[in-house]
Amino acid sequence: MAGENKKGIAFYLLYGAVNLIAMLPFGVLYLIADFLYVIVYYVVGYRRNVVRKNLVNSFPNKKEAEITRIEKKFYRHLCDYGVETIKMLRISDKEIRKRMVFKNPEVINRLTKDGNSCLLSLGHYGNWEWVPSIGLHLLPGVERGHVYKTLKSKAFDELFLRIRSRFSAKPIEMKKVYRTIIHNRNNNITMVIGFLSDQRPPANSRDIFWTTFLNQDTQVLTGMERIAQQMGFSVAYLDIKKVKRGHYVGNFSVISVDGSNEEQHSIMEKYTRKLEETILNEPAYYLWSHNKWSRKKQPKE
Numbered sequence: 197m198a199g200e201n202k203k204g205i206a207f208y209l210l211y212g213a214v215n216l217i218a219m220l221p222f223g224v225l226y227l228i229a230d231f232l233y234v235i236v237y238y239v240v241g242y243r244r245n246v247v248r249k250n251l252v253n254s255f256p257n258k259k260e261a262e263i264t265r266i267e268k269k270f271y272r273h274l275c276d277y278g279v280e281t282i283k284m285l286r287i288s289d290k291e292i293r294k295r296m297v298f299k300n301p302e303v304i305n306r307l308t309k310d311g312n313s314c315l316l317s318l319g320h321y322g323n324w325e326w327v328p329s330i331g332l333h334l335l336p337g338v339e340r341g342h343v344y345k346t347l348k349s350k351a352f353d354e355l356f357l358r359i360r361s362r363f364s365a366k367p368i369e370m371k372k373v374y375r376t377i378i379h380n381r382n383n384n385i386t387m388v389i390g391f392l393s394d395q396r397p398p399a400n401s402r403d404i405f406w407t408t409f410l411n412q413d414t415q416v417l418t419g420m421e422r423i424a425q426q427m428g429f430s431v432a433y434l435d436i437k438k439v440k441r442g443h444y445v446g447n448f449s450v451i452s453v454d455g456s457n458e459e460q461h462s463i464m465e466k467y468t469r470k471l472e473e474t475i476l477n478e479p480a481y482y483l484w485s486h487n488k489w490s491r492k493k494q495p496k497e
Contacts, residue, residue: 207351214355217279218286222442225279232275237268243485247271250484254410269480276441281325284359289332292363296326296444301333303448304388307430308338313380313387314430315420317451319394319471320483322436322444327390328365330446334388339380341366342390343373377423391420393467396488405461406493409468410475413493421463424455431455431463433470438481 217225236242247270251263258266287295307314318324331340344360344367347353360367368376368389380387395417397404403418424431431451438444451466452458475482 207354210351210355211358214282215285218282218284222283225283226276226441229272229275229279232278233272236275237271242271246487247484250489251479253412253489255479256411266480267484270482270484273438273481274483274485277323277325280323280442281359284325284362287362289363292326292329293332295442296323296329296446298330298333298446298448300448301330303450304330304333304432305335305338307432307450307453308335308386308388311384311386312428312430313377313389314432315424315455316388316390316432316434316448317393317420317467318390318434318436319474320392320486321471321474322438322481324392324436325359326444327434327436327446328360329363330388331363331365337386339366339385339387340364340390341368341376341387343368343370343392345370345395373419374423377427381427393417393420393464394471394486394488396486396490399491405464407461407465407468409472412489414468414489415491416464416468418461418464420467421455421458421461424452424463425458426456428454428456431467433467435470435474436481438478 217228220228237244244267247267248263251258251266255263255266304314304316316327316330318327328340328342334340340363342360342365344356346369347356357367373389377387377389379385393416397415397417401417403422404415405418407414407416409416420431423429430453433449433451435447435449436444437447449470451470452463455463
């Protein structure tokens with residue numbers, strides 16, 4: 197009981213502090229981000245070995261000077277992402293509509309207009325924490341959910357659940373996705389469910405296949421595809437572009453109108469190619485600090 201009380205106190209202290217920061221205007225937040233960049237990149241060197249390794253392996257033809265340019269731009273963006281995520285606690289509907297623009301939400305609305313749910317695939321690119329604001333653009337009655345993995349820190353997990361619940365979004369814990377989908381289908385609830393499908397698969401996961409992604413053998417999670425195939429859900433991809441600091445544009449494209457008609461791995465292969473194209477257009481805004489390629493493909497005997 198005492199341990200639970202301590203965890204509760206830790207959360208409210210963290211939540212209170214972050215809430216105060218979230219009240220600051222964007223101009224001040226970006227001054228904080230500039231300061232954090234110096235600390236994170238030059239002083240702490242947060243995961244610089246991982247970032248450099250990922251960039252070199254992904255772009256073997258780029259010279260060291262270009263790799264360094266992308267690397268520094270990535271860290272500046274990472275610090276922007278941090279303060280922008282905090283701002284989600286306080287940002288208004290009007291402000292988020294101006295800063296996270298969805299060019300063609302009618303694509304998603306066409307896929308869901310007859311009551312069928314849509315799986316929205318995207319990567320750790322741009323600011324994915326602002327994507328739940330898509331709920332402001334959906335048809336009436338269509339719910340917005342997104343899959344997440346529980347964080348080890350109880351306080352930070354509770355904080356991110358608050359952030360990710362903005363704009364009526366419903367966070368769905370990874371282990372409860374299938375159960376939630378079955379419940380919604382049985383109750384005639386139409387959803388748009390976001391999947392960050394570029395996660396590194398768990399070590400014991402069977403829902404994977406190998407493909408080539410950014411010049412490297414890469415494991416891809418196939419859980420989203422399996423759900424689409426079994427349920428006959430549509431699948432869309434969200435391409436995000438960072439227009440300037442604090443301003444993003446999202447563009448939807450259809451991967452599949454009916455997942456039950458797709459061949460095995462075809463949905464995830466299409467998703468992978470689309471994400472790769474997004475990254476190649478502007479590499480700096482991908483999450484290079486993620487240790488995605490730590491596992492190597494074993495040669496067939």
